[in-house]
Amino acid sequence: MKFDVVVLGGGSGGYVAGSVLARYGKKVAVVEKEKFGGICVRAGCVPSIFLYDTSFLFTRLGEIGNYKGMSIKVSLGDIFSSRENLIEYLSNAGRELIENAGGTTLLGEAKIKEGKVIVGRKEIEYDKLIIATGSSPSIPKIKGVEDGLTEDQAVNLDRVPENLVVVGGGFAGVEIAQFFARLGSTVTLLTKGKILKWLSEEARKVIKDSLEWDGVSVVENCEPVYQDKRFLKTTCGEFKAEVVYATGRKPNLPEGIDTLSIETNCNGIKVDESMRTTNGKVWAIGDVVDKERKVAHSAMLEGVIASLSILGKDVKVDRSFVPQVVYTDPQVAVVGKLERAVKSSVFPLKASTRAMIHGIREGYVRLGFDSDDKVCYGEVVSQYSEEIINVVTLAIKAKMKAEDLALLPLVHPSLSEGVSNAAKALFNLDVDVFREKHET
Secondary structure: OEEEEEEEOOOHHHHHHHHHHHHOOOOEEEEEOOOOOHHHHHHOHHHHHHHHHHHHHHHHHHHHHHHOOOOOOOOOOOHHHHHHHHHHHHHHHHHHHHHHHOOEEEEOOEEEEOOEEEEOOEEEEEEEEEEOOOEEEOOOOOEOHHHOEEHHHHOOOOOOOOEEEEEOOOHHHHHHHHHHHHHOOEEEEEEOOOOOOOOOHHHHHHHHHHHHHOOOEEEEOOOEEEEEOOEEEEOOEEEEOEEEEOOOEEEOOOEOHHHHOOOEEOOEEOOOOOOEOOOOOEEEOHHHEOOOOOOHHHHHHHHHHHHHHHOOOOOOOOOOOOOEEEOOOOEEEEEEOHHHOOEEEEEEHHHOHHHHHHOOOOOEEEEEEOOOOEEEEEEEEEOOHHHHHHHHHHHHHOOOEHHHHHOOOOOOOOOOOHHHHHHHHHHOOOOOOOOOOOOO
């Protein structure tokens, strides 16, 4: 068998690359080790955000109902079967989209050997290769760690643990801690340093307060020492509970990659701005790449960039404005480069008419502006951060100046108008915010 392009991995980046190349007439094969969908669909975005949504509705609908003069009572049903049905649908859809575009899909673990790809007993030749093999949990090297669960396993549990210790204060750790606490677990969150240490102190405090409100015991500056079944010894005490390790991820380098003469390190495969490796016939995309922000939407964009590069287009990826979202309640989203900001402005969502109508008023929109007065950073704390941050991302991409953003007529009332209102604050135009009165 010979293909123009072979894609290793059927996750967020792989299915996009396979579909694009097939649509443009290339003979493409996408090889997936187990099931299509990758980390996002099977052990990341989809199951974790599903449980976030479910736990939000379970704990907050009554509160919202009371605010609006309604009585709403919610009980848990078979949420885990619903989650599985969604995962299976999206997994099958990814495979079907590749085939619908004209590509071939293959199941099995791929091995690279002498410029070919071996899948089971099949030997596949290629002109071009895209490596999109993703990442897997990186767990601490301590005795008994095998008695714990990885973050991938935790979001796929079919039950709510009675007692849970989550080790790790990053994205996955805080999300898992909150949604299981809301579903009924007694949860302790342990982190080596501070939770979400890359966020601003204000955003960190919002999340920490929210976790503690939901009953999560947050213990910072704490590390695991060893585990024995459900007993965990740490530098800050002993715990008896099921343990989840949400302590980062590592790239999945395919077997035989060393035969391709491409540059790699502990964070992944080195690529240029067109996603080409140091081997002119090989591209790499997604979590397997050496980069900072390893998120599904970045992988999907890289799938497009790599495909267009293979098709002869001069395209380059720009990672300077890849948004990131923490799916807690409230959500926290950031985009851009805070270090480039020379000034900033904030609009509190308690002053938003739409937030008042909705009934959830906590949060804010913060913007940072560079020395040319262009927006370069955004930070959103809101139930709808995932949507509002997209508006900020567009503004950064368009290199909008503060005045242009301030004079942009966004829909009123809406939560996303908080973006233009934050810019208005620079010009004393944020008239929805009460000013403190000072005695003269």
